[in-house]
Amino acid sequence: MSAKPMSHRQIMEALSGLLLVLFVAMASSTIVSTALPKIIGSLNGTQTQYTWVVTASLLTATASTPIWGKLADLYSKKLLVQISIVVFVVGSIIAGFSQTAGQLIAARAFQGLGMGGVQALVQVAIAAMIPPRERGRYNGYLGGVMAVATVGGPLLGGLIVDTAWLGWRWCFFIGAPIAVIALVVLQKTLNLAVIRREHVKVDYVGAALIAAGVSVLLVWVSFVDSSFAWLSWQTYAMVGLGVVLLAIAIWVETRVAEPVVPLEIVKKRGTALAIIASLSVGMAMFGGAVFLGQYFQIGRGFSPTEAGLLTIPMMAGVLVSSTISGRMISKTGHIKPYIVAGTLVLVAGFAGLSMLDHETPLWYVGIAMALVGIGVGMSMQNLVLSVQNTVSLKDIGAASSTIAFFRSLGGTIGVSVLGAVLAHRVTAELGGGASSGSSSLNISALPEAAQHVVRAAYGDATGHIFLISAAIAVVGVVAALFMKPTALRSTVDLDSSAASSAEAPVPALTR
Numbered sequence: 001m002s003a004k005p006m007s008h009r010q011i012m013e014a015l016s017g018l019l020l021v022l023f024v025a026m027a028s029s030t031i032v033s034t035a036l037p038k039i040i041g042s043l044n045g046t047q048t049q050y051t052w053v054v055t056a057s058l059l060t061a062t063a064s065t066p067i068w069g070k071l072a073d074l075y076s077k078k079l080l081v082q083i084s085i086v087v088f089v090v091g092s093i094i095a096g097f098s099q100t101a102g103q104l105i106a107a108r109a110f111q112g113l114g115m116g117g118v119q120a121l122v123q124v125a126i127a128a129m130i131p132p133r134e135r136g137r138y139n140g141y142l143g144g145v146m147a148v149a150t151v152g153g154p155l156l157g158g159l160i161v162d163t164a165w166l167g168w169r170w171c172f173f174i175g176a177p178i179a180v181i182a183l184v185v186l187q188k189t190l191n192l193a194v195i196r197r198e199h200v201k202v203d204y205v206g207a208a209l210i211a212a213g214v215s216v217l218l219v220w221v222s223f224v225d226s227s228f229a230w231l232s233w234q235t236y237a238m239v240g241l242g243v244v245l246l247a248i249a250i251w252v253e254t255r256v257a258e259p260v261v262p263l264e265i266v267k268k269r270g271t272a273l274a275i276i277a278s279l280s281v282g283m284a285m286f287g288g289a290v291f292l293g294q295y296f297q298i299g300r301g302f303s304p305t306e307a308g309l310l311t312i313p314m315m316a317g318v319l320v321s322s323t324i325s326g327r328m329i330s331k332t333g334h335i336k337p338y339i340v341a342g343t344l345v346l347v348a349g350f351a352g353l354s355m356l357d358h359e360t361p362l363w364y365v366g367i368a369m370a371l372v373g374i375g376v377g378m379s380m381q382n383l384v385l386s387v388q389n390t391v392s393l394k395d396i397g398a399a400s401s402t403i404a405f406f407r408s409l410g411g412t413i414g415v416s417v418l419g420a421v422l423a424h425r426v427t428a429e430l431g432g433g434a435s436s437g438s439s440s441l442n443i444s445a446l447p448e449a450a451q452h453v454v455r456a457a458y459g460d461a462t463g464h465i466f467l468i469s470a471a472i473a474v475v476g477v478v479a480a481l482f483m484k485p486t487a488l489r490s491t492v493d494l495d496s497s498a499a500s501s502a503e504a505p506v507p508a509l510t511r
Contacts, residue, residue: 011129011130011138014125014129014186015126015141016185016189017182017183017189017190018122018126018182018186018190019141019142019145020178020182021081021118021122021179021182021186022118022119022146022149023148023149024088024149024175024178024179024182025088025114025119025149025175025179026119026153027152027156028088028092028172028175029054029057029058029061029115029149030154030157031153031156031174031175032053032054032171032172035157035158035161035171036050036053036290036293037050037294037297037298038161038168038304039053040053043098043099043100043101043104044101045101049105050419051416051419051420052105053101054286054290054415054419055218055416056105056108056112057108057109057111057112058408058411058412058415059109059112059214059215059218059412060109060110060111060115061112061115061119061408062116062408062409062411062412063116063210063211063214064112064113064116064117064207065116065120065404065405065408066207066210066260066401066402066405067202067204067207068080068116068401069121069260069399069400069402069405070258070260070401072396072401073396074258077121077128078125080117081117081118081121081190082183082187083117084116084118085114085179085180085183085186086114086183087110087111087113087114087117088113088114088115088117088118088175088179089114089176089179089180090110090114091113092111092172092173092175093173093176094110094111095107095108095111096169096171096172107172116408119404119408120400120405122142123142123401123404124400126138126142127400132385135330135388137326138326141323143318143319143322143326143380143381144322146318146322146380146381148315148319152308152315154292154293154307154308154311155308155309155312157293157304157308158304158305158307158308159305161304162303162304162305201258202260203252203253203256205256206249206252206253206256206259206260206261207260209245209248209252210246210249210260210261212245213241213244214246214409214412216238216241216242217238217239217242218413218416220234220238220239221416221417221420224420250263262402265387268390269483269484270386270387270390270483270486271399271403273479273482274383274386274387274403274479274483275402275403277383277480278383278384278403278407278410279406279407279409279410279413279472279475280343280346280410280472280473280475280476281343281346281375281383281407281476282406282407282408282409282411282414283410283411283413283414283418283469283472283473284350284372284375284376284414286414286415290415290419291418291462291465292307292311292314292369293307294458295356295458295462296311298454298455298459299460299462300358310365311369313366313369313373314370314372314373315373316373317371317372317374317377318373318374318376318377319377320374320377321373321374321376321378322377322380323377325342325377325378325382326382329382329385335385335386335486336480336483336484336485336486338378339382339383339386339480339483340477340483342374342375342376342378342380343375343473343476343477343479344477345371345374345375346371346372346376346379346473346476346477347375347470347474347476348371349368349369349370349371349372349373349374349375350467350469350470351467352364352367352368353365353372353463353466353470354464354467354469355368356368356462357459357460357463358455358456358458358459359459360463380407383403383407384400384403384404386486387399387402388400389486390486414469418468421464421465421468422458422461422464422465425457425461425464425465426454426458430453430454430457
């Protein structure tokens, strides 16, 4: 049964609260990126802990996303959005009071549960309100907010840590009151029908197995080649355990009535290809923001505020490209060309960033960042839209969260792998002098000569990790090229006519 269409005014009122809380949740992922060198330095943390402050929240957000999505198909979407906001607020406050790097990582892990809910459920709520054909126009707003949050977060974080009377703890405190305002706005404006299905159980076992399997592999990636060798009993044990857990999870998912990651949706050609592309885009979105902030500060010696300002080209690229491509998609009904173009530009941007060293001209860095931003803006939201277009309203939560899950997984893997590679390269550049227990990020505590050596090591190593990103982004291009052209439907739900046309080629002339 199709849902009753909402007026443009009702949609915009509801969107105001949804986009506000999405901004806060997304910004919390990146606001620490420019502040992290100071945060980890003041807490005397290591490069591995630096990576895990980001990875911890991404990991729990990733693991919880499918559960939030499945719950949204069974219970009140509005209530679930509100619950996720409360979890996020509590986690943010705990993170702000952390006294050690370990405490901060644990708090970020809890905060990530709320972040995962917000990021998944906002997309689900929008899909329940707006038909796919019209959603492209509104996805421009969504992409713009995600762009400002993803790349504007570092600027805000830089301003906070450079303001003496605030301090780095406000990177976590600042989101709490804004999230509470969003909670109040949504209580008044968000009204969605609840599709209840009796006697349905959420697949917590499958979700737990997926989370455990992914977590074990990410922990292995973070510590291999530093705490233990690639070919060692620790590697065999952790990789073996991770693979076994994920294999069992797939087995469970094929046998439960309501799998948390519906394999019948994942097995569709369009969804499978969108998932592959989302993995590469996820790495771009998170890896770029996290390690560019570190490059500008540690590799080039800029302040946190200056580092945030220097990332503006990426933010502008995402903002402009997501807005323009969203409107063009709503106008024409074509979506594949924009995804293909976006992934190609993404590869070009990362290829440009792979040439970085500690003396690269800033104008060159800005152009490469702008290309990455344009690529993310043209592909990120449109990959979600392409999958939402092929499923019915009752499955929109599972479908949306599945794409969000794999995009977050790409970001988590990206930050972990790139962080591990960066730490290894820096240690090699420094001649093995940085031990795992020391804080090579507390630059101000080093003698001036040593500061120059450390900055050069970080600056030169950063280009290497973006070369890896460019190679992975090529996989996204291949996936996008193999996607079938689809016609965006004009109804919120998938009726019989839409079902037959959802995978049909786009007509030669679309009104």
